Amino acid sequence: MLVNYPDAAHWPVDPTRRDLVEEMRARPRGPHSHDLQRLLHRMRWTGVGKRYVLITLEPGRRWMLARLPGRRGVPIETFPNRVFTSLAEAEWAVFAMRWEALTGQELD
Amino acid sequence: MRDTTAVLGYAWPLVVSPGESVSFHLSSPGLTQAQAKIVRVRCADPDPDGPGLKLETPGTPIDGPVALKDQPIHPGAAAIIADVPALSPASFSAGCFIWPTAPLGREQSILARWRADLGQGWRLGLDEDGHLVFEVAGADGGLTLRVARPAIEREWLFVAASYEAASGVVTLTQRSLDPQGGRDTSGHVVGHGPKTVAWPRDTALVFAAQAREAGSDPLTEAHYDGKIDRPRLFSTALAEEELRRACETLAPLPSDPRLVGAWDFSREMAGDAIRDVSTNRLDGRLRNMPMRAMTGANWDGSVVQWRERPELYGAIHFHSDDMADCGWEQGPQFTVPADWRSGFYALRLTAREGSEDPVESYVSFFVRAPLGQAKSKLALVASTATYQAYANSALRLDQVHAEAMLEGVIALSRDDAYLQEHRELGLSTYDTHSDGSGWCYSTAKRPILNMRPLGNTFNYVNDTHIIDWLEELSFDYDVITDCDIDRHGAQLLKAYDCVITPSHPEYYSLNMIEAFDAYQRGGGRHVYLGGNGFYWRIAWHPTNPHEMEIRRGMSGLRTWEGEAGENGLSFTGEPSGLWRTHGRPPQRLVGVGFDAQVFTRSYPYEWLEDARDPRVAWLVEGVDLAQPLGDFGLRGGGAAGLEVDRVEPALGTPPHTLRLATADQLDYGGVPTLEELRTLHRGVMGDQNALVRADLAFFPTAAGGAVFSTGSIAWACALTCYRYENSVSRVTENVLRRFLDPAPFEGFDD
Numbered sequence: 001m002l003v004n005y006p007d008a009a010h011w012p013v014d015p016t017r018r019d020l021v022e023e024m025r026a027r028p029r030g031p032h033s034h035d036l037q038r039l040l041h042r043m044r045w046t047g048v049g050k051r052y053v054l055i056t057l058e059p060g061r062r063w064m065l066a067r068l069p070g071r072r073g074v075p076i077e078t079f080p081n082r083v084f085t086s087l088a089e090a091e092w093a094v095f096a097m098r099w100e101a102l103t104g105q106e107l108d
Numbered sequence: 109m110r111d112t113t114a115v116l117g118y119a120w121p122l123v124v125s126p127g128e129s130v131s132f133h134l135s136s137p138g139l140t141q142a143q144a145k146i147v148r149v150r151c152a153d154p155d156p157d158g159p160g161l162k163l164e165t166p167g168t169p170i171d172g173p174v175a176l177k178d179q180p181i182h183p184g185a186a187a188i189i190a191d192v193p194a195l196s197p198a199s200f201s202a203g204c205f206i207w208p209t210a211p212l213g214r215e216q217s218i219l220a221r222w223r224a225d226l227g228q229g230w231r232l233g234l235d236e237d238g239h240l241v242f243e244v245a246g247a248d249g250g251l252t253l254r255v256a257r258p259a260i261e262r263e264w265l266f267v268a269a270s271y272e273a274a275s276g277v278v279t280l281t282q283r284s285l286d287p288q289g290g291r292d293t294s295g296h297v298v299g300h301g302p303k304t305v306a307w308p309r310d311t312a313l314v315f316a317a318q319a320r321e322a323g324s325d326p327l328t329e330a331h332y333d334g335k336i337d338r339p340r341l342f343s344t345a346l347a348e349e350e351l352r353r354a355c356e357t358l359a360p361l362p363s364d365p366r367l368v369g370a371w372d373f374s375r376e377m378a379g380d381a382i383r384d385v386s387t388n389r390l391d392g393r394l395r396n397m398p399m400r401a402m403t404g405a406n407w408d409g410s411v412v413q414w415r416e417r418p419e420l421y422g423a424i425h426f427h428s429d430d431m432a433d434c435g436w437e438q439g440p441q442f443t444v445p446a447d448w449r450s451g452f453y454a455l456r457l458t459a460r461e462g463s464e465d466p467v468e469s470y471v472s473f474f475v476r477a478p479l480g481q482a483k484s485k486l487a488l489v490a491s492t493a494t495y496q497a498y499a500n501s502a503l504r505l506d507q508v509h510a511e512a513m514l515e516g517v518i519a520l521s522r523d524d525a526y527l528q529e530h531r532e533l534g535l536s537t538y539d540t541h542s543d544g545s546g547w548c549y550s551t552a553k554r555p556i557l558n559m560r561p562l563g564n565t566f567n568y569v570n571d572t573h574i575i576d577w578l579e580e581l582s583f584d585y586d587v588i589t590d591c592d593i594d595r596h597g598a599q600l601l602k603a604y605d606c607v608i609t610p611s612h613p614e615y616y617s618l619n620m621i622e623a624f625d626a627y628q629r630g631g632g633r634h635v636y637l638g639g640n641g642f643y644w645r646i647a648w649h650p651t652n653p654h655e656m657e658i659r660r661g662m663s664g665l666r667t668w669e670g671e672a673g674e675n676g677l678s679f680t681g682e683p684s685g686l687w688r689t690h691g692r693p694p695q696r697l698v699g700v701g702f703d704a705q706v707f708t709r710s711y712p713y714e715w716l717e718d719a720r721d722p723r724v725a726w727l728v729e730g731v732d733l734a735q736p737l738g739d740f741g742l743r744g745g746g747a748a749g750l751e752v753d754r755v756e757p758a759l760g761t762p763p764h765t766l767r768l769a770t771a772d773q774l775d776y777g778g779v780p781t782l783e784e785l786r787t788l789h790r791g792v793m794g795d796q797n798a799l800v801r802a803d804l805a806f807f808p809t810a811a812g813g814a815v816f817s818t819g820s821i822a823w824a825c826a827l828t829c830y831r832y833e834n835s836v837s838r839v840t841e842n843v844l845r846r847f848l849d850p851a852p853f854e855g856f857d858d
């Protein structure tokens with residue numbers, strides 16, 4: 001059995017790399033620089049802070065923030081007051097939460 | 109937000125001919141009634157940036173209110189052997205080999221003649237801490253023995269238990285088959301229980317679960333995850349050594365008067381029967397399709413296909429979440445009028461209309477143009493094998509790699525949210541069971557959330573973009589299904605001058621591949637408007653409709669890896685895996701074959717010199733070859749994307765192939781498939797690797813036939829852009845019109 005381990009992505013996050021934050025803020029959906037790709041892979045593979053996802057409220061138009069529980073059969077946690085009108089906006093929001101989880105830095 | 113799951117159902121059969129009946133099996137935990145309407149699906153995709161949801165309502169006698177009730181689903185595999193007098197010996201012993209795959213967390217029964225409602229009988233199982241337990245209980249009490257050391261996940265054990273009625277002596281034995289390196293969990297326990305227990309009557313013998321009630325077809329509980337191999341039952345308390353010999357031998361002496369039952373799971377691998385080789389003939393039935401053709405404790409690696417030595421494949425892998433048949437009562441029934449067009453159809457169910465949470469749920473079925481009754485020169489082949497392979501995929505919910513693979517935060521539908529909570533629907537062949545092993549079977553006697561309008565886009569919804577485009581351009585066409593091609597072969601295709609395989613015809617049986625090959629060689633014209641087609645080798649069940657099987661093996665883009673020696677299909681005995689590793693690479697059939705995924709975005713093709721070849725002037729008529737082809741599209745903004753295929757002469761692309769256009773600048777998001785890499789090195793991604801690309805290809809076949817391939821899943825969702833007036837649409841239209849013209853393709857054999 002071949003297993004994908006969540007902690008296998010171990011690229012070290014450097015909290016001083018605010019340039020990557022600004023790059024992500026400017027272009028949440030890419031294309032991304034080499035180092036931003038590495039940071040995103042670290043975040044996406046590990047699903048740091050449980051895995052944030054979106055629930056589509058209106059196809060192509062509105063999405064709600066949600067979080068997977070990590071266990072089968074358990075309801076998805078939803079955040080009805082966090083609704084996005086573009087996937088880029090959602091991508092940035094999830095990035096910001098993960099950046100804070102990894103570095104302790106809150107992004108505005 | 110539309111509620112797409114308040115009522116669910118499945119249609120049976122999934123594919124019907126005009127004049128035949130289809131019945132709908134519906135369930136709703138909360139609604140007592142909904143409004144039903146049969147619809148013909150033109151576009152199943154509600155995305156406001158595309159054509160939008162388009163449904164025709166032909167009007168049928170069952171349109172109107174339909175009564176609903178809650179029909180629970182009972183997942184979990186088991187073998188059930190109905191009660192007979194031989195199953196109630198005063199004393200007994202039972203043994204088998206086991207390979208538990210999820211021994212922790214809850215009680216599981218392995219061999220049980222136990223009535224949970226009474227708390228009586230006997231059961232050999234695991235407790236919630238993974239310890240082997242043997243429980244014997246009558247009306248006046250009982251005894252439970254427990255082995256000291258817990259079982260280790262995925263390690264073979266010999267397990268045995270006995271009860272002697274006269275003395276009340278109870279024994280329990282566990283022996284590790286590989287007792288070194290920290291793997292020895294062996295133990296032996298003896299206790300004194302009640303004498304001469306009166307066993308409960310009318311109690312089925314159950315493997316991998318226990319009965320909740322009396323009767324020959326009981327509801328079950330305490331389902332076991334793991335393999336069971338060669339279970340034996342004797343009417344006396346045999347010593348451990350003698351019982352172990354009886355388990356190890358493939359054929360215990362039927363004339364042994366103490367033998368009650370000896371089950372050989374290596375017989376009749378495709379079926380749901382298990383055979384007892386004792387004279388009692390205590391055959392049983394499997395419930396919910398546990399995985400068969402599994403290596404047994406005696407498998408030694410000398411063969412890797414069960415057909416070669418089935419006696420080494422006497423194990424069944426049971427899963428507590430196996431689900432093959434919801435068994436819901438039949439609801440509304442409908443006879444498809446004889447004059448109806450073939451197509452993608454569904455029963456639409458609506459309720460709470462006008463509320464904030466209106467119900468809109470669909471139950472899909474297909475109306476085929478039956479064998480011998482073609483009504484058009486053109487046919488679209490519905491990829492039901494692909495739809496079933498992806499049926500209820502929970503990949504994005506469960507798998508670590510999903511978000512990285514999809515290159516962005518995962519957007520779930522309401523169906524996905526439902527599936528997260530309701531695993532009893534049964535998952536897809538992309539998923540793992542709760543014990544981590546892969547799903548290898550998919551059936552249609554259950555709701556399939558992603559094979560219906562409003563569902564996730566892969567693959568049913570994407571395919572309907574082609575239907576919408578055919579309708580818009582007024583092409584006359586039939587719909588036929590791939591499972592019918594498996595059954596009837598090339599004769600079904602031969603009725604058409606041209607056939608279309610849509611966005612992702614990924615799963616093909618041997619007969620389906622052979623039928624397309626024969627069709628093309630016989631002058632048939634094949635338009636492949638997709639990507640990653642003809643990739644996995646599957647089998648359909650030899651007799652049961654709409655049951656398919658895949659073994660993922662150890663190559664290919666696989667979301668789970670099969671176990672060693674378990675790549676043989678239980679349905680047919682054929683090896684499974686990639687067609688590429690079975691001498692039939694997709695390139696040989698359609699000129700292109702899967703090479704990469706790209707989910708960052710989709711890209712346009714650039715025209716190549718072959719596009720200016722006068723022999724294919726008809727193909728590019730009205731198209732500016734100086735402009736990119738398909739720099740638009742609903743999936744990622746381009747026509748080349750998601751999963752893409754390339755020309756490769758070394759894998760069988762025919763010499764006459766014209767490589768018309770390519771999208772070979774897929775940047776860092778272009779990720780090559782695993783079988784494209786011989787060795788490990790850097791530089792394999794799309795920003796550095798010219799083999800990561802989508803190719804547009806044309807080649808003529810024998811007797812006036814031809815093949816046109818787009819090599820991209822995203823193509824289908826670019827057809828409808830700019831009100832259907834765009835280069836992707838024009839090229840596709842040019843090809844179809846030319847392919848429907850019987851004039852041969854000249855100039856290729858000079």
